[in-house]
Amino acid sequence: MKIYIKNMVCDRCIMAVRSEFEKSGIHPLAIELGQVELLNEWDEKNKLLLKKRLEELGFEIVEDKIRITVEKIKSLIIALVHHQNLGLKVNLSSYLAQNLAQDYNTLSNLFSEVEGVTIEHFFIKQKIEKVKELLTYNELSLSEIAYKMNYSDVAHLSNQFKKITGITPTKFKLLDKNKRTQIDHL
Template sequence: MMLYIKNMVCSRCKMVVKSEFEKLGLHTISVELGEIELESEISDEQRKELLQRLHLLGFDLIDDKKSKTIEKIKNIIIDLVHQKNNDLKENLSEYLSKNLHQDYNSLSNLFSEVEGTTIEKYFINLKIEKVKELIIYNEMSLTEIAYSLNYSTVAHLSKQFKKVTGFTPTYFKQLKIKKRKQIENL
């Protein structure tokens, strides 16, 4: 049985959600971003208890097809930005179509309709939040950050950063209070 979970955005989320399933005695086959495969069906009572536990942790079960598709799009993009952005050798549209086995235009229209923003803007916002994170860590130069997030140049990264935040990356680095957004709020 497959269950789809909203707001699973990182490996820690996977660990927390898996732990909650185990506490309820539900055995998982696999745990991926936004998806849990169980060995067997769950009862209505287990589902109700699971929902309560997930809500307390900021997660939710997804039942309708549109929401599942949106969550899959988000999880693919999150994984791409945080794990394998430099591996992207094709357009984002091709990458999503290939991974979801659907036409990009229908994915794009659905995403825009439900989320009120485009897939591209969502992708850019995630990348900018990752740039902020890397700037705050102060372990990489802007050149290294640009390369790691698959920007063609530092100038391109800087232009996009300023367009989204209103600041240059250098100015952001100098700020005393660095504001970042949580992924689930993008």
């Protein structure tokens, strides 16, 4: 049995969700971004208690099929941008269609309808947040970041960064308090 959970965006989220399940006496077979796999069905009492505990931590159990698909799309994009070192050199539409075994146009329409933004816009916002993170670390040059994030050149990265944030990457680096957005708030 799979349970889908909204707002799981990092390894720490996985650890927090695992901890809550185990505190409830439920030992998951596997936990990934956005989902928990259980060996057996769970009773309503455990479900309600766990749902409350997860909500206190900012997570939400998703039961609607459409919402589950949207959360799967988000989880795949977040994993691709923030956790997998693929250099983002994949075709996003093919990547999503293949991983979800559904037509990309269907996924795209569903995502836009539920989230109010396109998959591509969500993907770009995730990439810009990753760029902000890399800029904050100050370990890579802007051209290295552009290459790592699969931008054609620094100008393309800078234009997209400014379009999303309102400032250039260079200006962002100069800010005293770099303004990053939590991934689950994008």
